[in-house]
Amino acid sequence: MPLFGQWQTASPVERKDEDIVAAVRQGDTASFEELVRRYQPRVFATARRYARRESEIEDIVQEVFIKAFQKLDTYRGEAPFEHWLMRLAVRTCYDFLRVHQRNREHHFSDLSVPEQDWLERFVAEPDRAPEDAAAARTLVRRLMEMLSPKARLIITLLEIEDRSVKEISALTGWSVPLVKVRAFRARAEMRKCLQKLKREQYL
Amino acid sequence: MNLALLQQKLLAAARLDRPSDAVPYAFEQRVMARIARLAQDTTDLWAAWSRLLWRAAAPCLGLTAALVAMALFSGALQGTTLTLGEGLETTVYAVLTEPGE
Numbered sequence: 001m002p003l004f005g006q007w008q009t010a011s012p013v014e015r016k017d018e019d020i021v022a023a024v025r026q027g028d029t030a031s032f033e034e035l036v037r038r039y040q041p042r043v044f045a046t047a048r049r050y051a052r053r054e055s056e057i058e059d060i061v062q063e064v065f066i067k068a069f070q071k072l073d074t075y076r077g078e079a080p081f082e083h084w085l086m087r088l089a090v091r092t093c094y095d096f097l098r099v100h101q102r103n104r105e106h107h108f109s110d111l112s113v114p115e116q117d118w119l120e121r122f123v124a125e126p127d128r129a130p131e132d133a134a135a136a137r138t139l140v141r142r143l144m145e146m147l148s149p150k151a152r153l154i155i156t157l158l159e160i161e162d163r164s165v166k167e168i169s170a171l172t173g174w175s176v177p178l179v180k181v182r183a184f185r186a187r188a189e190m191r192k193c194l195q196k197l198k199r200e201q202y203l
Numbered sequence: 204m205n206l207a208l209l210q211q212k213l214l215a216a217a218r219l220d221r222p223s224d225a226v227p228y229a230f231e232q233r234v235m236a237r238i239a240r241l242a243q244d245t246t247d248l249w250a251a252w253s254r255l256l257w258r259a260a261a262p263c264l265g266l267t268a269a270l271v272a273m274a275l276f277s278g279a280l281q282g283t284t285l286t287l288g289e290g291l292e293t294t295v296y297a298v299l300t301e302p303g304e
Contacts, residue, residue: 029235029238029239029242030235032235032238033231033232033234033235036230036231036234036235037231040226040230040231041224041225041226042224044222044223044224044225044226045221045222045223045224046222048222048223049222054227058227058230061230061234062233062234062237065234065238066234066237066238066241069238070241122204122209122212123204126205126208126209126212129212131212131215131216131219132216132219133216136212136213136216137216137217137219137220139213139216140213140214140216140217140220141217141220143213144217155214159214159217159218160214160217160218162218190210191206191207191210194206194209194210195206198204198206
């Protein structure tokens with residue numbers, strides 16, 4: 001038995017999202033399963049950006065779909081269902097970050113040997129430190145966990161997922177100027193964390 | 204240490220680290236079971252509420268009947284010359300009526 005499900009191949013009679021939503025609204029709850037099956041890979045990928053433990057990721061995804069089911073009446077069909085669902089997913093991830101922000105206090109004093117080696121290499125030859133190294137990935141994850149929920153969300157959407165300010169505004173429900181202000185503050189917060197790294201490692 | 208370059212490098216590393224979209228086996232069934240349980244809980248809540256209301260209806264009716272019977276026997280409903288309309292008017296305007304009037 002496989003541990004993970006596989007991508008579903010699209011059948012020629014695949015129903016449109018809007019038709020499924022209409023069916024669920026009329027009481028056909030079982031149809032909702034098709035929507036879950038269709039979008040769960042995307043929601044899982046999104047949740048994995050904000051949570052590390054698999055049990056937490058599963059809880060987030062489950063919450064996203066339960067909220068989607070409960071709020072289905074508020075979906076007006078003006079935008080694709082996928083956009084509406086991803087908005088819900090991003091907001092649920094943000095709520096998760098806010099609830100778990102007490103675990104945010106980290107230090108750079110407990111860096112692993114590969115992480116320290118990567119930093120040494122960066123200090124010696126900044127341009128030649130490989131970005132695809134596992135140590136760089138763990139370092140950036142560590143750095144992201146130090147950020148406040150708002151900063152982490154903005155940095156993830158803007159810098160890592162490369163979304164536009166307008167898209168972020170639609171996903172988060174924050175106005176465009178607010179997204180810009182929060183992006184500015186998030187970059188400053190990130191620089192502050194890096195300064196802390198510099199202090200702890202090289203002073 | 205060039206912090207701006209370090210930030211760029213680390214963000215580039217994060218961009219390369221694409222999260223997996225793997226889904227645990229039969230996850231959709233787990234979600235659907237949870238949704239069914241939620242719907243069941245909601246139905247149960249309404250059923251319990253309506254059962255309580257029905258149970259409360261009988262004592263309420265009994266109490267009303269007892270009070271009406273007591274009022275009839277004590278003569279509280281007799282001896283008044285007011286019609287229903289006048290009685291209603293008196294009650295509604297009672298607040299506006301001066302105590303001496």
